Amino acid sequence: MDLSRNVVWNSGDRIRIFSATVPEGAVYTTASDNTRTGIFLPEDEQTVVNDALRYAVYPADAAASGTLEASSLTVDFSALAEQSYNSALGGGTGISALPMVARSEDNAFSFQNLCGGVQLQINDYQSLGIKIKSVVMTASGGEQITGQASVDLESGTVTLGSGGDHASVTVNCGDGANISSGGDLTKNTG
DSSP: OOTTOOOOBOTTOEEEEEOSSOTTOEEEEEOOOSBSSOOEEESSTTSOOOOSSEEEEESGGGGTTOOOBTTEEEEEOGGGSEEEOOSOSSSSOOOTTSOEEEEESSSOOOOEESOOOOOOOOOOTTOOOOEEEEEEEEOTTOBOOSSEEEEETTTTEEEOOBOGGGSEEEEEEEEEEEEOTTSOEEOOOO
């Protein structure tokens, strides 16, 4: 993401494109760098998706084990289960774990996010130098919030299962994130 929170493509970003004739998908890569639009070329010239109606998933690995069935596909959200803390979403933040999908009947794909983010504001009003080592978010009813989920590629609707070991997300803050009196978590610089 750039400072305006626009998704930008970087050289080496990979998407997987699916269609009725290529239901297992084909991986395409871009050489575009730091651009809001990217030109993606097939990694394997033998597996090109030419159907009029095509679906794309980013990152390509999130749909590596999926096979398109009508407009439904299994997408893997497991990369979200363990995350490293970053002081700001945007401004060069790597978002490669956040799956996106797109549909196209021409040569252009317009991607939509399949998940969102959480912003926490914790205050150290007494300036005690409090640090956060990790944050664990758990669904109150044990609902699934990571792992494999079914995605309708026409609507972008995600259907999650229930519980198991996919009901929480952990954000690791390393040596600790400082809490300012203004309520922001900041990276520990020393």
